Amino acid sequence: MNLKPWREVAVPHEDVLKGTFQQAEFAADLSRVHEGTATAEYQNPTLFFQRTFFTEGMRLLLDSVVKRLSGKGGDPVIQLQTAFGGGKTHTMLAVYHLAKGEALASDLPGVPAILDAAGVTELPRARIAVLDGIKSSPNQPVVRDGQAIRTLWGDLAWQLGKAEGYALVADADASGTSPGKAVLETLLSRYAPCVILIDELVAYVRQFEEGKALTGGSFDSNLSFVQALTEALKAVPTAVLLASLPESDKEAGSQRGVKALAALAHYFGRIQALWKPVGTEEAFEIVRRRLFTSINDKLAAESVCRAFADYYTANGEDFPRETQESRYFERLMHAYPIHPEVFDRLYEDWSSLDNFQRTRGVLKLMAKVIHRLWKDNDKDPLIMPGSFPLQDADTRNEVIYYLPQGWDPVVERDVDGERAETTDIENRDTRLGSVQACRRSARAIFLGSAPSTANQMVRGIELERVALGVAQPGQQVGIYKDALRRLGDRLHYLNSGNNRFWFDTRPNLRREMEERKRRFQDKEDVFPAIRDRVQKTFASGVFGGIHIFTTSGDVPDDWQLRLVVLPPDAAFSRSGQSLAIERATEILKTRGDQPRFKQNRLIFLAADSDSVSRLKDQVRSTLAWQSIVSDIKEMKLNLDQFQSRQASKSLEDANEALRRMIRETYKWMVAPMQEARPGKGLTEIQWEHFPVNPGAQNLSLEIERVLKENELLITEWAPIHLATALKNWFWKDDVKETSALNVWQQSCQQLYLPRLKDDAVFQQTMGAGAESRDFFGFAQGKENGRFVGFSYGKRTSLFLDSSLLLIEPVTAAEYAQALRVADESARPKPTDTTPSTPGGGDISPRVEDSTKSTYVGGAGAAPQSVKKQFYGSIELDAIQAKKQFADLVDEVILQFTSRPGVKVKIAIEIQADSATGFDDGLQRAVKENCNVLRFKNAEFEDGD
Known part of the structure; x- marks a missing residue:
């Protein structure tokens, strides 16, 4: 749109153009006129009335x-x-x-x-x-x-x-x-x-x-x-x-x-x-007569005013309501070449300052503004709030003169000038710089908000008034809205709230927060904060332990299923080199400086590499808001009520955003696996990854779902799958039975075997397969080629220890058949010389004791003596001792204690040997604990 610049339509008076006006010339002095010593514009009646507008x-x-x-x-x-x-x-x-x-x-x-x-x-x-x-x-x-x-x-x-x-x-x-x-x-x-x-x-x-x-x-x-x-x-x-x-x-x-x-x-x-005072509309003409000689192209002036009026009407939702009225065109004409918003701000806001004279103050300020704009060859169609050349020292000093102390750095740093943030933003973004969107917006906000005080209930200038002070016909209002968003992120003294903007001599809370963010370091502050937040997201679940940002030496190497949450600096990326895999591999293979054996007990949760930087930034923001709120409570920060409420609300928002960001960032389940085929060896360790839904309500349940659906974790195992694993890996050509405990322990160690939740799943699988003859048989040991406690195809009590054997089904069937044959051959044949029992009853058969190679007679056997004492001994696995002892109490000891009159005495013998000897710290700790537990005897001895 080709609109004539104001400088081509309205020419300022000579003293305004040259900047030769004196401040005193704006102050009419009645005594000097009476004495005949005033300047010509006041002393000469004709000149005086030429520049006087009759209100x-x-x-x-x-x-x-x-x-x-x-x-x-x-x-x-x-x-x-x-x-x-x-x-x-x-x-x-x-x-x-x-x-x-x-x-x-x-x-x-x-x-x-x-x-x-x-x-x-x-x-x-x-x-x-x-x-x-x-x-x-x-x-x-x-x-x-x-x-x-x-x-x-x-x-x-x-x-x-x-x-x-x-x-x-x-x-x-x-x-x-x-x-x-x-x-x-x-x-x-x-x-x-x-x-x-x-x-x-x-x-x-x-x-x-x-x-x-x-x-x-x-x-x-x-x-x-x-x-x-x-x-x-x-x-x-x-x-x-x-x-x-x-x-x-x-x-x-x-x-x-x-x-x-x-x-x-x-x-x-x-x-x-x-006397009726000067109205704002009349002030337009007063100022124009004093500052401008005349309007030499009235059609051009009218064209400019009409273009602005039409522009406001076409974009009504972006501008104040009064701009939609037809009389706003008349206001534009009365004020031309100065925009009415300039007068509104000066007469409504600045004139509320004690030392700002309504007409005289406006004249002084506008004379300097016009002089500088003329000198800079300003080509705007109107002089608007966004036109004020606050980078000019004279103009800036004139404005700041009326304000309290502390405004000079506000203008210099945030509003206008070579070192201002607004200038830096525009230099980096040519779209904003092409219309000076940042500087013009900041000037308009300054002009509309600087005279306000912290005691005002409603502070600042509305968004539509900022737009009114900067936008020109042919421009998109959205570019200034974009500029305001950028200013809100960058400016130190700019505040905003309820769609209003204002400058203050105190740094705004957002910039205070941004400055405090720099205090927090990754290792010392950010990672511990993330660790605490991640910890809070987990509830109890399938894992025996959850280790968050734990080093390899602090992750136990035992039979428990463990989730290892990797730190943010070990993030996962599907598209490139993943630090998560490197860190997880280190933990998987070693425990500190020792090798790790139970590798199939570890599953990893890793952060998304594309989200880590945003997460760390959000943590810093949250920590900064926490420190601000804390300082407010401790009276270390002097803020008004609005800012205090704003800080508390910002902390709430930051915490909520951080909660969401934690879930969005820690989204990758990473699990190790190996493929193995009998006779062909193992592949290299491979890492499977699956995303976790960040929107799920419960993270622990969501992790369990992902693990189960992708068979990374087995919570229910069919006997046929156990039988298949036994055939593939444990029943050899010459050995058709294997230790059940070894099978369980191997599943915890070998990555090519299924990852079971715990040994209870393994025992349930064995129990489910016990009644079938399709999968396996059981024995409690093997002595001299015979199975002790043999069971096949029937429900039986199982105790997972080193003696429990899983027998290949064909072998178990053959052994069961052999037992039946032996049993039948051992039975006495009925003959004619065999005496009949009284009443014609049958002779009771003899039953093989599966624990002995002899036979025990049936009902006709000689009466046995009464057994009054029991003594049993067992060696417990050092790793599984806690569970084995609990099972021992349930299955054996309770059999005695549940009977009246039975006295049970339990003694525990512990023997530990070390080829290198026990250090002093260990000896001291063991002795102290033994004393507390009331051991009868606890001594360390020299080796042979």
Whole structure:
């Protein structure tokens, strides 16, 4: 869209262009004009009215003054009481030049219309008296033509009538007492039409101490003078008084100033007309007339304003509601070439600052802004909040002057300038840099939020107002939204909340968090935090132990199923070299500096390599928020309530994000396996990997599901699978039985065998296959070629120890058949000589005792003696001792203790041998523990 830049349509005044304006030139000085020493723009009536825009309030006031001086009514007393910089002195100057009549009314722009409205053809020249409360001194007389004048009333009389007028109040002036109403009425009548302009009266009166008289009178005499003067003015139809009073107690100054303001306001209030202050819309024209000569291309200006209005309408959801009204086009036209949002921010926000004068302050600031933009050849169609050249030292100093201490680093670091973060972002991202999206957004936020205070309930500037201050026709609003997101991540002093943005002299919490993140190191802080979080995600499950970030030496090499969680620096990657496999291989093969034997007992959980960096960053963020919240509680950080709540909420969000990130990162189950074929040996160790669903509610249950579904873990094993494994690996050509305990232990060691949950699964499998003749038989040992405790094809009690044998089914069937044959051959044959039992009963057969090679007679055998004592001994496996002893108690000891009258005595004998000898630490620990456990004897002996 081809819109003319403002510089081609509106030309600034010469002093603005050259930057030769002086700060004092913006401050209208009534006394200097009265003395004839002011600058031409204030001293010359024609130049003054050329740059004066008649606001509604000024027109009403001048209308009243014109009527009063012409004897056609009007208000005798007009009180100008508005905010600091509200245009009071400028209004007095308009009255001064109008009443003095040094220039024809027709030569004064805007004045003829005022005379016409008042019905006055020619305004009579009036005498003018100017009483300046700042220039006058209560205790320092002024000498005029040899006459010492002490008081305000003396000065008033002299200015109106010289020596003759002074003579009317000479005694009152000398004594410091107020002249009466009648004397003042005579004075005013004699020199009417007259205008009395009193500026900064409070500044004069507050200098009088109560009960103490000065050459200028006393506090009470000056108040009496004001009262008498206002009453006298009512009686003189062609005399008028304009007096300016501060609007607030703060502007009044000291305690006496506040008291003086209250008293003067009371007396002026008895007979006065209040002047209507300058409206914001009127201020547009005031500033434009003072800063710009004219609009030399009205069609171009209208085209620009129309383009902006249409742009706002087309993107209504991105801009404030008032931009959708048709009158916003009129606001654009009134303010051109300055955007209305600039005036709104300055008049609504900046004018709330104590030392920022409404009109004068805006003029001073905008003069420097326009000068710099003109010098930089700015090509924007309008001067917008985003246009403010805050990188310019003069402009920045002018803005910061009105703000509290601490804003200079905010602007320099975050808003504008070569070293600002905004500039760095734009230099790295040409899309943002092409429209200066970051700098313009930061300037608009600064202009709209810097005057706010931490005590405000709602701080900052809304997103749509930021857009209003920066976006131009033809641009996408989204680019500025992107810029704001980038600024939120990078800027140190920018805050945001509830879709509002603001700068503060205190660093924002996000940047504070970002700085604190740098404190935390991987090994010392981040990994322990991840370890704690991972630990909390697990519940009890199938694993005998869960080892999180544990070194190989601390992972036991035993029969328990163990899950090893690898640290973040050993992450898994499907696409390349995986550190997880290297670390897992190290743990799988060694336990510290010793080889590991129970390799099939380990399963690994690894982090996803693509997610580790985000996880570590999230941990640092969480730790940083924790430290901030902790410092807030300990009063180490001075934050407002909003920031305290924001910190707590951010910590909650960070913890929740970290919980999700832990699950999303630790997503790979990694398990070792080997393939083996009988007679062909083993393959290299291979690693299977399967993803864990991060959305599953319970991580432990999800891991179990993955392990079971992918047969990485067997919790239920069919006897046929055990039989197959026995055929493949344990029953050899010449040996058809094998130790059941050895089979279980080999399944814990060999990666080509199934990985069982625990020995209970193995025992259940054996028990399930015991009743069938298809899988295997059992024996409790083998002596001299005979199976002890042989069982085949029937339910039996099984105790997994070194004596339990699993027999190949064909061999077991043959052995069972042999037992039957032997049993049958051992039975006596019935003969005729065999005596019959009484009653014709059968003779009981003899049954083979499977533990002996002899036979035991049946019912006809000789009676045996009663057995009253039992003694048994067993050697326990050192690794399985705990479980074996528990089974021994359940299966044997309980048989005795459950019978009444049976006394059981259990003695345990422990013998340990070491070829290299036991060190002192071990001996000490064993002896101490034996004492605690009340061993009868516990001694270490020298070897043979």
